[in-house]
Amino acid sequence: MPRNGQHTRLWQAADLTAELTFADYRSGRDPAMDLILHYKPGLSITEMVRAAAKRNDYADAKDALLKFQKDPLHKYASAEQDLDRLGHDLMGDKKLDKAILVLKLNVEES
Numbered sequence: 001m002p003r004n005g006q007h008t009r010l011w012q013a014a015d016l017t018a019e020l021t022f023a024d025y026r027s028g029r030d031p032a033m034d035l036i037l038h039y040k041p042g043l044s045i046t047e048m049v050r051a052a053a054k055r056n057d058y059a060d061a062k063d064a065l066l067k068f069q070k071d072p073l074h075k076y077a078s079a080e081q082d083l084d085r086l087g088h089d090l091m092g093d094k095k096l097d098k099a100i101l102v103l104k105l106n107v108e109e110s
Contacts, residue, residue, distance in 0.1 A: 013076035
């Protein structure tokens with residue numbers, strides 16, 4: 001801990017959301033534990049956008065991002081840093097048209 005008593009750690013929102021309702025509380029149900037025990041991971045937003053960028057399909061990339069953002073499971077998650085990293089990785093790989101697609105999407109939709 002710094003001398004002034006302030007924490008300097010960065011905060012990150014949860015990647016997955018499990019809201020607790022009063023009915024859950026009353027019945028002793030734990031939505032977070034249910035999510036942990038029954039979670040089946042799919043493709044990440046980065047993988048979905050990368051696949052669309054590989055096909056130069058901006059509309060598909062945008063649809064994937066909008067679907068991710070509207071999913072209540074990702075209520076507090078942000079794809080902005082992941083897409084920024086993907087865009088810069090594509091630039092490093094000299095895939096500039098794909099990088100532009102990803103970074104444009106990130107700017108317009110995040």
